[in-house]
Amino acid sequence: xxxxxxxxxxxxxxxxxxxxxxxxxxxxxxxxxxxxxxxxxxxxxxxxxxxxxxxxxxxxxxxxxxxxxxxxxxxxxxxxxxxxxxxxxxxxxxxxxxxxxxxxxxxxxxxxxxxxxxxxxxxxxxxxxxxxxxxxxxxxxxxxxxxxxxxxxxxxxxxxxxxxxxxxxxxxxxxxxxxxxxxxxxxxxxxxxxxxxxxxxxxxxxxxxxxxxxxxxxxxxxxxxxxxxxxxxxxxxxxxxxxxxx
Amino acid sequence: xxxxxxxxxxxxxxxxxxxxxxxxxxxxxxxxxxxxxxxxxxxxxxxxxxxxxxxxxxxxxxxxxxxxxxxxxxxxxxxxxxxxxxxxxxxxxxxxxxxxxxxxxxxxxxxxxxxxxxxxxxxxxxxxxxxxxxxxxxxxxxxxxxxxxxxxxxxxxxxxxxxxxxxxxxxxxxxxxxxxxxxxxxxxxxxxxxxxxxxxxxxxxxxxxxxxxxxxxxxxxxxxxxxxxxxxxxxxxxxxxxxxxxxxxxxxxxxxxxxxxxxxxxxxxxxxxxxxxxxxxxxxxxxxxxxxxxxxxxxxxxxxxxxxxxxxxxxxxxxxxxxxxxxxxxxxxxxxxxxxxxxxxxxxxxxxxxxxxxxxxxxxxxxxxx
Numbered sequence: 001x002x003x004x005x006x007x008x009x010x011x012x013x014x015x016x017x018x019x020x021x022x023x024x025x026x027x028x029x030x031x032x033x034x035x036x037x038x039x040x041x042x043x044x045x046x047x048x049x050x051x052x053x054x055x056x057x058x059x060x061x062x063x064x065x066x067x068x069x070x071x072x073x074x075x076x077x078x079x080x081x082x083x084x085x086x087x088x089x090x091x092x093x094x095x096x097x098x099x100x101x102x103x104x105x106x107x108x109x110x111x112x113x114x115x116x117x118x119x120x121x122x123x124x125x126x127x128x129x130x131x132x133x134x135x136x137x138x139x140x141x142x143x144x145x146x147x148x149x150x151x152x153x154x155x156x157x158x159x160x161x162x163x164x165x166x167x168x169x170x171x172x173x174x175x176x177x178x179x180x181x182x183x184x185x186x187x188x189x190x191x192x193x194x195x196x197x198x199x200x201x202x203x204x205x206x207x208x209x210x211x212x213x214x215x216x217x218x219x220x221x222x223x224x225x226x227x228x229x230x231x232x233x234x235x236x237x238x239x240x241x242x243x244x245x246x
Numbered sequence: 247x248x249x250x251x252x253x254x255x256x257x258x259x260x261x262x263x264x265x266x267x268x269x270x271x272x273x274x275x276x277x278x279x280x281x282x283x284x285x286x287x288x289x290x291x292x293x294x295x296x297x298x299x300x301x302x303x304x305x306x307x308x309x310x311x312x313x314x315x316x317x318x319x320x321x322x323x324x325x326x327x328x329x330x331x332x333x334x335x336x337x338x339x340x341x342x343x344x345x346x347x348x349x350x351x352x353x354x355x356x357x358x359x360x361x362x363x364x365x366x367x368x369x370x371x372x373x374x375x376x377x378x379x380x381x382x383x384x385x386x387x388x389x390x391x392x393x394x395x396x397x398x399x400x401x402x403x404x405x406x407x408x409x410x411x412x413x414x415x416x417x418x419x420x421x422x423x424x425x426x427x428x429x430x431x432x433x434x435x436x437x438x439x440x441x442x443x444x445x446x447x448x449x450x451x452x453x454x455x456x457x458x459x460x461x462x463x464x465x466x467x468x469x470x471x472x473x474x475x476x477x478x479x480x481x482x483x484x485x486x487x488x489x490x491x492x493x494x495x496x497x498x499x500x501x502x503x504x505x506x507x508x509x510x511x512x513x514x515x516x517x518x519x520x521x522x523x524x525x526x527x528x529x530x531x532x533x534x535x536x537x538x539x540x541x542x543x544x545x546x547x548x549x550x551x552x553x554x555x556x557x558x559x560x561x562x563x564x565x566x567x568x569x570x571x572x573x574x575x576x577x578x579x580x581x582x583x584x585x586x587x588x589x590x591x592x593x594x595x596x597x598x599x600x601x602x603x604x605x606x607x608x609x610x611x612x613x614x615x616x
Contacts, residue, residue: 053458088456092265
C-alpha cells in the first residue's frame with residue numbers, strides 16, 4: 001500500500017456566515033496528479049490554503065507529508081511547494097534573483113544553491129529569461145518561474161492553485177508535461193483548475209461544489225457519476241454549476 | 247533561527263535599491279526639511295526646572311529667589327551646595343536653569359554699587375533659555391525699582407543679573423533645530439518605510455507565496471528592517487554634515503556614541519513601523535497611521551516646544567515617544583558634549599522601546615492569511 005501524501009478527515013473551514021469547505025474527506029497517494037475541480041467559490045482554493053497551513057481549519061484534520069497541519073503547520077513548509085493563484089513572486093526582482101531568494105529561504109546555501117538553481121533552470125528552460133525582471137515576463141514565463149521557485153527544495157507535495165490562468169495553450173501544454181514529469185519522479189501534485197482539458201490530464205479528480213465534495217475518481221468515473229453513463233467532464237461541470245446557482 | 251536572515255536581507259536590499267523613487271525621497275527629505283526648518287523657524291516658557299546655589303543663605307537671598315519663583319518661569323527642583331553640582335544637574339538635563347547667589351550678596355546690596363547674581367541657562371533649548379533670560383533681567387529690574395521707591399538715596403546698590411547661556415552661547419536657533427531635526431527626520435522616514443513593508447507584500451500578493459515557506463517570523467522581520475538601519479544612519483550623517491557646513495552647528499561630544507545610540511533609536515522606529523504594518527490592511531492606511539504618528543512627535547517630543555511648559559498629561563504622552571528620549575541624546579552629545587554617564591537612562595529607555603516593539607511586531611504577525 002502506498003503512503004498517503006495528503007489525508008483529510010472532516011476538513012471544514014467557515015468564514016463568518018459562509019462555510020467555504022464542509023467536511024471534506026480525501027486521501028491522495030504519493031506520486032498522484034490530483035485535480036480539484038469546481039466552479040468559483042466551490043472551496044478549492046480554501047482547501048489548498050488549509051493544506052498549506054495558510055488558513056487554520058475550523059474543524060477536522062489534515063495530514064500532509066505525514067504531518068498534521070493543526071499540530072505543526074511550520075514543519076509542513078519544508079515538504080511542500082506552493083504556487084498561488086495570483087503571481088506571488090517579486091516583480092521588481094529578476095527571475096534569477098527570485099530563484100536565489102526562494103532557494104535561500106528554503107535553506108540552500110552557496111554551492112548547493114547554485115547547483116539546484118541551475119538544475120531547475122535547465123528543467124524548466126528558464127535560461128533565456130534569467131536576467132529579466134519577473135514583472136516583465138509573459139504569463140507563461142511567470143508561471144514557469146513560479147513553478148521553479150516552488151521546486152527548489154524538492155518538495156514531496158506540490159500545490160498549484162489555478163496555475164494556468166492567463167497562460168497561452170502552448171505554454172499550458174508544456175506546463176502539463178512538466179507536471180507529469182515531476183509526478184513520475186515521485187512528487188505528488190495537487191492542482192486546482194476549471195479547465196476541462198486540464199482536469200482530464202489528472203490521474204484522479206475531486207469535484208467540489210459549495211464546499212462539498214460531489215464526486216471523486218478518475219475523470220471518466222467522475223463524469224459518469226455526475227452525468228450518467230457516457231457523460232463528459234464538461235457536462236458534469238455545467239450540471240454542477242447550475243446546481244450551485246439554483 | 248537566524249540562518250534565513252541573509253537571503254531576506256539581500257532581497258530587501260535589492261528591492262530598496264531598485265525602488266529609486268522611495269530611495270530618492272528618503273535622501274531628499276532630510277535636505278529639504280533641513281533647509282525649510284533651518285531657515286524658516288526662528289515663543290513664554292513656564293516652570294523651567296531650576297537648581298539654586300544659595301551661598302549667602304540670608305533673608306535677602308531667599309527674598310530674591312522667591313522673586314524668581316514668582317515670575318512663574320522658574321520652578322526650583324533642588325538646592326545644591328556648589329557650582330559643580332549645579333553643572334551636573336544641567337548636564338544631565340535634570341535642570342535647565344541655575345541661579346547662583348554669591349555669599350556676599352547682602353553686603354554688596356547694602357554697600358553698593360551693585361550686587362551681582364548669576365543665572366545660568368541651558369541654551370540648547372532656545373525657547374526655554376530666551377524666556378529664562380528675559381525673566382531674570384525682569385526680576386533684577388523689578389528689584390531695582392522697588393529699592394529705588396523704598397527710599398531714594400538710602401541705598402544706591404543695584405541688583406545685576408548676569409545671564410550665562412550654556413552650550414549655545416550665541417543662542418543660535420540652528421544649534422537647537424538641527425540636532426532635533428536629525429531625530430524628527432529619522433522618525434518620519436523610518437516609521438513610514440517599514441509601515442509599508444508587510445502590507446505592501448500583502449497588497450502585491452507576494453506575502454502568500456512568502457509565508458508558505460519555512461522562514462520564521464523573526465527572520466522575516468529582522469530581514470525587513472536591517473537594510474534600512476543603514477539608510478537611517480546615512481540620513482543622520484547627511485543632516486549632521488549639512489548642519490555643520492551650512493549652519494555651523496557644533497559637534498561637541500563623542501560622535502561614535504551618538505551613532506551607537508542612534509542605531510538603537512533607528513531600530514525602535516523601524517520596529518514601530520513594522521508594528522503599524524501588521525495592524526493595517528492597505529498601504530494607504532499605513533501611510534495615514536504613520537502621518538498621524540508624526541504629529542505628536544513634532545509637537546510633544548520637545549523638538550519645537552519645551553516639554554517643561556506642557557501640561558503633565560502631554561509630558562506623559564511625550565515620554566511614550568522614542569523621539570523624546572533620543573532628542574535628549576542628540577542635544578546632550580552634540581551641544582553639551584556629555585557622555586554615557588549622563589545619558590544612560592535614555593539608552594535604557596530606547597533599548598526597551600526597540601526590543602519591546604520588535605517583539606510586539608513579531609507577535610502581531612501571523613503566517614496565515616486571516
